[in-house]
Amino acid sequence: MSKYIVLILIFLLSFTLNVEAGNPDRQGQAGAYELLLNPYARSSGLKGLVTGTVKGIESLRVNPAGLSFMGKTQLVLARTFYLRGSDISISGLGIGQRMSDKGVLGISLMSVDFGEIEVTTTDFPDGLGAQYRPLFFNLGLAYAHQFSERITTGLTLRLISESAQNVNAFGFAIDAGIQYHTNNFHLGISLRNIGAPLKFSGDGTAFVGSSPPTHLNPVGGNDTYTVGIRENPFELPSQLNIGIGYDWKLVEDLHRLTFMGNFTANSFSKDQYGLGIEYSLKEMFMLRVGYQYEAGMLDVEKRTNAHTGLGAGVSLEVPIK
Secondary structure (H helix, E strand, O other): OHHHHHHHHHHHHHHHHHOOOOOHHHOOOEOOHHHHOOOOHHHHHOOOOOOOOOOOHHHHHOOHHHHHOOOOEEEEEEEEEEOOOOOEEEEEEEEEEEOOOOEEEEEEEEEEEOOOEEOOOOOOOOOOOOEEOOEEEEEEEEEEEEOOOOEEEEEEEEEEEEEEOOEEEEEEEEEEEEEEEOOOEEEEEEEEEEOOOEOOEOHHHEEEEEOOOOOOOOOOOOOEEEEEOOOOOEEOOOEEEEEEEEEEEEEOOOEEEEEEEEEEEEOOOOOEEEEEEEEEEOOOEEEEEEEEEEOOOOOOOOOOOOOOOOEEEEEEOOOOO
8 A cells, every 4th residue: 555655646746847836827727726725723823834844634734744643533623714704714624543553544624615695697786685605615535654754655635526506516636745854854745736627517507598580580589598608627726835844942842943944836826935933832832923925925016815914823732631
């Protein structure tokens, strides 16, 4: 099993040489951007700059290789209010189970709730008095393997579903990653959202029309027929992440400072660079802050990202035996 995982990882990571990242001409041409959202608090507090240091269930949204660093069982529930005031929320569920000394199996489920949206038509632009609720979710099955004390790898197969009224799209994506650890240094590489293009289909892609005028029937409209709309497929927002981290232990098992750096190459948006730092007291109380930059982010007229400030977070862990 582990040999096949390594071969798949090498095959996928070899695509990093051909990733066309940060191309402004392709910006906004992908879909399924919910795959880039992270419902978990710890990694979100660091702006996702944890490719080399993430551990446990949260790694399934960043680098699946980090799944190896967990105990026997782990369960994580998350609820996130996204773009406050827009009524958009994200729910996350992650379950991890150690299968052997080297292997860990994980399952993650994430859904996006857009709230109720008014149904409008060209004849009734103010609404029909009815609402609909889009449903976007993805389900991931992951396996991580620890080859040695320093090297871990992971692979995630993710089902993607998007539906709204009478249209829907289904597809699959693969995430792959690797991490290298020493006593103080951490290095991680992950390739995310690699898969075939998605395409919407369903009754919502058709409408009922009338027959056009002809020389025999100048008025037209005597016959009705169903007109189908050809939907164009859309690519997944694939990205390459490279992250490093360094642990500075001020007092052994008491104070820890972790410095992190991360580079993200996006195939359909701008490249991103970030720095983060986390302070830990006895691995029970933690403070973290991160900042991620992309070209034009500080210019209001050129800005293309809603996230323009710092990310920060606080964690308090209470050990229970």
